[in-house]
Amino acid sequence: MSRPPAEPPRVVVLGGGAAGLSLAHRLVETGPATVTVVEPPDGPLRPGERTWCFWEEGAGDFDEAVEATWPLLRVHGPDGGALTLDPAPMRYRMIRSGAFERLVRARLADAPGGRTVRATAGAVRDVAGGAEVRCTTADGRPLTLRARHVFDSRPPTLLPPARTQLLQHFRGWFVRTRTARFDPAVAELMDFRVPQPSHGLAFGYVLPLAEDRALVEYTEFSRTPLTGTAYEAALGHYACEILGLGGFDVESAEQGVIPMTDARFPRRTGASVFRIGTAGGATRPATGYTFAAVQRHSRAVAAALREGRGTVPPPHGLRARAMDAVVLRALDTGRIDGPVFFTDLFRRTPTPLLLRFLDGTTSIQEEWGIGLRTPIGPMLRTAIELPLLRRRAHPVPRAGESRR
Incomplete structure (x- = not known):
């Protein structure tokens, strides 16, 4: 007698x-x-519009949501010298969160097993055969969901202890200038001509959307965020004094802060409950890049479930986390x-090699070669020191998401 299908x-x-949406998309796709x-539900718990950027070769899964791409990158050094970089065969891409969410929700709605529920998730606990999530709907009704697996991307209320923690904090303006001021083929990845803080580093970031439109941001890697007034002053100085934009209008703004930490984020909080995204350690500690790592991790998690494995792999390998810990400590000291x-x-x-390194997809031989291009003495001293340092608690930064 044949068994019914599982x-x-x-x-x-x-x-x-x-x-969350990337993993859901990958699960129903595979x-x-x-x-x-x-x-x-709509309200204070829903984040505002965000910008995510990444580099990718060829056609991508979310091309319909990509707002802009750039074939060239530029870095301005602290001496004012400009490096124009060709990342071919990759291109730098921008996705706005609203377009991404609409695209993936539509795909989930069309998939036989996908659905979206508007509710505030509360307690999550293991139960027989899986896990249970207690939720509250927008009209106040209780809702209980049971599943074989639960993947939680909500921001943690406490950060794990770390040896080093900096913050990547930024504010950006979407500007429209009176005249053509931007080259739509070139993204300004790091512009170090801005005044540097006493601790950490700062840079400008420019993503042209047209000859007269761009996202212009001011970013710091430091221990504490700035006040709103300080961000506005830094952005105004960068836009007017360094970029020389002349007259312009600010159409909208975005702001965020994320931890850059060598903390060990738990990937599992119950027998059937896993953490994903920044809460699960997907943000690259030394750079803040997240979106590409989330895509790779979503594919790996979907494969693990498909193969019946009882756990999921980490978003970043041990070598990448170890190298980032050294860079963070060397910057902080x-x-x-x-x-x-x-x-x-x-x-x-x-x-192209450096971009793959920043994404964590290089081989150990390639990483060794890149390491020889860094200040060997300070990096070696830091690597020797790290195992002797005690991990300690750090404050949780204000809510925010990496733009990368």
């Missing part, structure tokens, strides 16, 4: 940002699976000059 695994994903995404360090990396390393 029921597709039931999965609940908490959070409808980049990590199926079979029944996936429910729990998103907060001032052993390396941040603007000089990053400018020299771009100057001395072939751009």
Whole structure:
């Protein structure tokens, strides 16, 4: 007598940002699976519009949501010298969160096993055969969801102890200038001509959308965020004094802060409950890049479930995390000059290789070669020191997401 076909695994994903929707999309795409995404109702728990950027070769999964691409990159060193970089065969791409979310929600709605629920997720606990999520709907009704697996992308209330923690904090303006001021073929990845803080580093960031439109941002890697007034002053100085934009209008603004930390984020909080996204350690500690890592991790998680494995792999490998810990500590102690360090990396390393390194997809031989292009003495001293340092608690930064 033949057995009835097995029921597709039931999965609940908490959070409808980049990590949650990317995983849900990958699960229904590779199926079979029944996936429910729990998103907060309209209100203070829903984040505002965000910008995510990444580099990619060839056609991508979310090309319909890509707002702009750039075939060339530029880095301005602290001495004012400009490096124009060709990342071919990759291109730098921008996705706005609203377009991404609309695209993925439409795909989930068309998939046999996909659905989205608007509710505030509360407690998550293991139960027989999986996990249970207690939710509250927008009209105040209780809602209980059960699944074989739960993947939680909500921001953590506490950060794990770390040896080093900096913050990447930024504010950006979408500007429209009176005359043509931008080259739509070139993205300004790091512009170190801005005044540098006493601790950490700062840079400008320009993503042209047309000859007279661009996202212009001011970013710092430091221990504490700035006040709103300080961000506005820094942006105004960068736009007017350094970029020389002349007259312009600010059409909208975005702001964020994320931890750059060597903390060990737990990937599992229950027998059937896993953390994903920034909460699961997907943000690259030394750069803040997240979106590309989320895509790779989503594919790896979907493969693990499909193969019946009881755990999921980490977003970044051990080597990448170890190298980032050294870079973070060297920056925090001032052993390396941040603007000089990053400018020299771009100057001395072939751009496609360096971009793969920043994404964590290089081989150990390639990483060794890149390491020889960094200040060997300070980096070696830091690597020797790290195992002797005690991990300690750090404050949780204000809510925000990486633009990368």
